[in-house]
Amino acid sequence: MTKHIFLASILFFLVFLSKQSFAQGPCPTTTFSGTATYYTGSVAFACSFDTTETGSYYCAMNQSQYDTAAYCGTCLSVTGSNGTHLVLVNDLCPSCTSGSLDLSPLAFEAVVGDLSIGTGAISWKLVSCPYASPLWITCNPGSNPYYGSVLVHHSVNKIAGVEVYYDSSWHAMTRTTDNYWTSSLTNDSVFSIRVTDIYGSQITVDSVKTNVSMNFNATSNFAPCSTTDVTNVAGLAEQAYCYYSNQQLWLNDNEGYQSVLITDLSGRVIYSQNFDKLIIQCGIPVAHLSAGMYLIQLRRRDAPAKSLKWVKGQ
Numbered sequence: 001m002t003k004h005i006f007l008a009s010i011l012f013f014l015v016f017l018s019k020q021s022f023a024q025g026p027c028p029t030t031t032f033s034g035t036a037t038y039y040t041g042s043v044a045f046a047c048s049f050d051t052t053e054t055g056s057y058y059c060a061m062n063q064s065q066y067d068t069a070a071y072c073g074t075c076l077s078v079t080g081s082n083g084t085h086l087v088l089v090n091d092l093c094p095s096c097t098s099g100s101l102d103l104s105p106l107a108f109e110a111v112v113g114d115l116s117i118g119t120g121a122i123s124w125k126l127v128s129c130p131y132a133s134p135l136w137i138t139c140n141p142g143s144n145p146y147y148g149s150v151l152v153h154h155s156v157n158k159i160a161g162v163e164v165y166y167d168s169s170w171h172a173m174t175r176t177t178d179n180y181w182t183s184s185l186t187n188d189s190v191f192s193i194r195v196t197d198i199y200g201s202q203i204t205v206d207s208v209k210t211n212v213s214m215n216f217n218a219t220s221n222f223a224p225c226s227t228t229d230v231t232n233v234a235g236l237a238e239q240a241y242c243y244y245s246n247q248q249l250w251l252n253d254n255e256g257y258q259s260v261l262i263t264d265l266s267g268r269v270i271y272s273q274n275f276d277k278l279i280i281q282c283g284i285p286v287a288h289l290s291a292g293m294y295l296i297q298l299r300r301r302d303a304p305a306k307s308l309k310w311v312k313g314q
Helices: 002-018 105-111
Strands: 032-038 058-062 075-080 083-093 101-103 120-127 136-139 147-153 159-166 169-172 181-184 190-197 202-209 241-245 248-264 269-285 292-300 303-312
Touching (some): 075 101, 083 101, 101 105, 147 159, 147 190
Parallel strands (some): 032 101, 058 083
Antiparallel strands (some): 032 120, 075 083, 075 120, 147 181, 159 169, 241 248, 248 269, 248 292
16 A cells, blocks of 8 residues: 555656646755754744644754755755655754754654664755645734735745835845745735745745735746656655634645544544545634644545644644
8 A cells, every 4th residue: 555655646746747847957966964863843843834734754954054944845855774755844953963954753764764773874965845736825923014924835946035026126035044034014915925946936926915814825836856856755745734724724635535524632523524526625613622632534435544633722
């Protein structure tokens, strides 16, 4: 079954590549070396991404290369004594030396081996992320008509810059250590945001409202660099994820699902819903739920259930 899932993920990514415009140049060839350690993560990561969108194969970047969140949201091809795997950067490791990464447990096992090993030599390079859906933007709750703070999600390529349009021109935003891009604004609550990747390609997201908590979706994503290695994309390629917006919990799975089951940690059913057809997204009202962790299962008739965890704050 694992082999079939892996092959299906490879096929999915190759189909994705065939639909993109290969305007990008080759992927960066620079390889970095260091030591891999592992950690179990936390409720909040330095890159500000929700725990549900980072998946199981992630890492914390060392302090010197974190460089004001420059690597946040990027994908790395990491190689160790046990193999090579695709890993998403979503955190900061203050104690790691240059070239080193603090890996999630599953990433460590895939690259280095059993967790009992503790540490291991690794090398890694930057690659494109295997996302087939458009990138999206969210605004920091502190944003207002005079101050914008936005977070870019699921960019296929490393981001070089973000701009905001006002006063009839584009203005560069400043990246902060929590991975938000900030700028002063005019007295308006609706703006266009332009994202530029390291290859010079640009994507614009229009009608971004600074005072609204929701996803603002682009209509596309960046084309991947032309030498992206598709080895071991099974752990990252368009996995199911969820996020909280507008008092609703949004459940997403590009492979589709036909039923949803949500329980609390005691097993009590919080929500159950069957659908007449395969869907890829639905929003569930959750404002009434108490703070705590909830377990989610997305099911379809021809595949195993996908399990997610969601933590609702106070």
